[in-house]
Amino acid sequence: MKILVPCKRVSDPDNANKVKIAEGGTAVVADGLEFKPNPFDDWGVEAALRLNENASTNESLGEIIVVSFGPAEATQTIRQFLAMGADRGVLVKSEDATLDSYVVAKGLKAIVDKEQPDLVLMGKQSADGESGAVGAILAELLGWPLAFSAATLKTSDGGKTLEVGREVDGGILNLSIDGPAVVTVGDRIIAPGAVKNGVTPDDHAYPESDSGRYASLKGIMKAKKKPIEEMELSALGVEAAPTGDYSDFTMPPARSGTATFVESVQELVEKLQTEAKVL
């Protein structure tokens, strides 16, 4: 099937505690932090690869297109996903500050209209802004079904129908969906048996991992030759007009002082009773 995976670059999510705030709280400054692919999108790409391959023969069963909205440097993020195995990329050149969930979703709609994929598979949220809204907005703009926060994904007919297990509070909610659809994912989707496509043998277990597959050297070489189409946001007929403005950035209040190290269980219980008064 043809799968579109939107992906965003974010400042190193494992060092998010090193971001700073500009004077006057006007901006978040991530100087010195490397840009990394949004981990949620990394999981999206991994899920797309699993849907579109016969893992026992390494045969590809379709096409994966990676789309990013951002400055020219976002090409690097796209390249990383091409090295994992995606087929081609689209960079929609835009200033990060002019993007919000609506702008990105409207741009994605224009690309979906043009590319006509069978599925849009993406992170359920970005690790920096954490809006978690683009997927739902896109589905609504397209008039497509949405499966938010999929933990499992199964197809057996090339994606015409999708069996999706959504993570909800208190369990997994199972849906059967007629494609095309938008599916958003969290980390569960890369669990060993989470994605089944009816072609890769059902008992094939992908390795346990915290992230999508590593790019092989061969993958990295190949990615250099894979096409990345570039376009301006305006060429999609989308105005760079966010629906809101951020101001007054601050650090959250630091927690009271530093940890009191205690030597024994008895001492801990005493402190919890007399100092913290929580027992």
Added chain:
Amino acid sequence: MAKVLVIAELTEDGVRKATLSAISFAAQAAGGTGGSFDVLSIGAAATGAASKLASYGAGKVLTATVDGGYVGERYAATIAAAVKNGAYDVVACCATAYGKDLLPRVAVKLEAGIASDIVGLNVDGGTLKYRRSMYAGNVLGTLTLSTALQAVSVRQSEFEPAAESGGASAVEAVDVVDDAVASRIRFVGVDVVKSERPELTEADVVVSGGRALKSAENFTNVLEPLVDALDAAMGASRAACDAGYVPNDLQVGQTGKVVAPKLYLAVGISGAIQHLAGMKGSKTIVAINKDKEAPIAQVADYFLVSDLFEAVPALTEAVKAAKAG
């Protein structure tokens, strides 16, 4: 003068507690602007839940009975129509899995700007300004939306649940509106994770276990007695969930649930920033870890440097004794 509609999240036989946090947001927004708020009870159990929802000071409780299991596509159009017909300015929901799925779709139908998972509200000369947490809880920012209509999801742990006000709001049914896309989605069922313990996001005490527990059996035999001695909810790190020691819906953190109990115990959890994002709002934090350099020390109030397999059983006994005494 903000007129707010709260979308209630219902359970099979009542109202999800998180809804009360959304109501308390609505009361703040309405109070701060001289406006008002109503509540929409939607779902299979909408009518039954309405009488409960009528006791929180809403002007009206609207009901929309939609049978069958939850499918967002079968709710969004009905909600959007209710918002339009009632000329609301703000539509609000709790930022649970339910609200995160549903609210943006309602927003698009209304061309409403979205403030997701807000942790605070400022009312500035009649304008609503939303505080949001970003970068795994390391930055707070104020979002001002420029759209006439606004869609807001509310982080439960940051808004005290609304208290019953005594009065009873008028109850009124609204039209259920079909959405063509809904015919492409079939509800199959929910695999429910049953637990007798308090719900993670609602408990006063949370005991979370990490990778160091090493197995599902150890969660059961070592950690659970402590959880129960404290009448706590059980939580876990992503590593523990991924390894299958406990169900996924116990995950605390950026990808999981955000909790802010009175007491949070992190047992054998290193304190990666994505975990901290889900628990550092807790009032008192206790870490049990054999590595005193573990990053959890940055947020812990008390840190017991110990092997958990010795400390936890001893702590369980001590807690029991303390509670008995």
